[in-house]
Amino acid sequence: MKYDVQKFQLISNDEIAEGIFDMRVKNEELAPLAKCGQFAHVYVPSKTLRRPISVCDSENGVLRLVYQVKGEGTRLMSEMKSGTDVDILAPLGNGFKIEKGKRYCLIGGGIGVPPMLYTAKQTENPLVITGFRNKSLVILQDDFKKAGAELVLATDDGSAGVHGFVTDILKERINEFDEVCACGPTPMLKAVAAVCKGNNKPCQISLEERMACGIGACLVCAVKVRKNGEEIMQHVCKNGPVFNAEEVVF
Ligand code: FES
Numbered sequence: 001m002k003y004d005v006q007k008f009q010l011i012s013n014d015e016i017a018e019g020i021f022d023m024r025v026k027n028e029e030l031a032p033l034a035k036c037g038q039f040a041h042v043y044v045p046s047k048t049l050r051r052p053i054s055v056c057d058s059e060n061g062v063l064r065l066v067y068q069v070k071g072e073g074t075r076l077m078s079e080m081k082s083g084t085d086v087d088i089l090a091p092l093g094n095g096f097k098i099e100k101g102k103r104y105c106l107i108g109g110g111i112g113v114p115p116m117l118y119t120a121k122q123t124e125n126p127l128v129i130t131g132f133r134n135k136s137l138v139i140l141q142d143d144f145k146k147a148g149a150e151l152v153l154a155t156d157d158g159s160a161g162v163h164g165f166v167t168d169i170l171k172e173r174i175n176e177f178d179e180v181c182a183c184g185p186t187p188m189l190k191a192v193a194a195v196c197k198g199n200n201k202p203c204q205i206s207l208e209e210r211m212a213c214g215i216g217a218c219l220v221c222a223v224k225v226r227k228n229g230e231e232i233m234q235h236v237c238k239n240g241p242v243f244n245a246e247e248v249v250f
Contacts, residue, residue: 003092003215006030007085011062013078018136019069020111021078023053025086028061036119037095037181037206037242040065041214043087047073052211052237054183055091056114056140057121063090066114066139092214093241096204098122102178105129106149107166107192109184113140115206119181120149127177128152131166131188135159167191174199181242182206186250193245203245209236224249 008025016022025031034040034055040063041050051073057064069075080086096119098104104123108116109131117140120126128149132138133156144151152169153161162169170180170192182192183206196203209221216238225234225247234240 002033003090004030005087005089008063008088010080010082010084010086012082013080015078016066017139020137020139021067021069022056023065023067023077023080023086024062025065025088026062027088030088030090031058031061031063034058034063034091034118035095036098036122037115037183037204038091038093039214039241040088040090041092041211042077043089044073044076047076049073049212050089050214051077052092052214054115054206054241055118057118057143063088064114064117066111068111089214093237094239095119096122096181096206096242099179100124103127103176105170105173105177105180107131107170107180107182107184107188109166109182109188110137112182112184112188112206112208115183116181117143117147120144120147125150127173129154129166129169131155131184132160133157165191167195170195174201177201179203180245182245183208189245189248190250193248193250196245204242205245205248206241207236207243207248208241211237213237 008027011024053065056066180203212220221236
């Protein structure tokens with residue numbers, strides 16, 4: 001795994017939905033190394049811990065990081081101005097494993113949607129299912145269409161797209177693809193994993209955990225997985241964030 005900490009030039013940092021920002025940062029050495037499902041660890045001045053943000057896209061030396069303001073750190077991040085330098089450790093973690101010739105169903109829930117854009121760009125004719133709580137939180141729909149994905153939008157309250165959960169659509173269309181990749185809140189991942197298991201579909205899920213070092217040197221991001229019949233602890237930052245869904249102990 002090749003990563004480094006370097007300065008990235010902040011190109012833009014715009015609010016694209018309520019409390020959700022789209023940051024573009026340039027570094028021609030590190031940005032092209034990013035694979036789908038990996039993340040960047042962003043230093044926010046005055047905060048001790050970096051913020052882990054999944055890679056939404058990487059193109060022409062520019063990393064796109066779409067994040068939600070959830071606390072003081074991400075609020076400060078949203079105030080960073082274009083033209084300044086951002087200290088970023090990247091690219092980190094193990095991303096989605098994509099095989100040629102397979103049709104993928106990519107599922108994103110809420111702020112788990114952004115990493116599926118870069119993943120969609122690495123797959124052929126994917127079915128992308130995006131789920132949000134309501135209309136005001138919907139993001140990246142045009143980007144997925146531009147990437148050539150077949151796109152389904154669902155909202156919990158029916159204020160945009162289909163009224164329902166991503167798993168309702170997954171169940172209906174389960175025979176149309178070979179494998180599932182998903183990122184989103186834990187209850188959604190658990191439900192997606194259960195549907196895939198019940199239908200014998202391979203499934204990779206990207207877990208979100210609190211992180212500190214981002215490189216496997218502390219224990220903040222530990223998660224329980226089952227390997228060879230034994231339950232062991234692994235690091236979301238280093239062994240993941242993407243895991244085989246069958247191995248994760250929810
Ligand atoms: Fe330190 Fe994962 S964040 S081990």
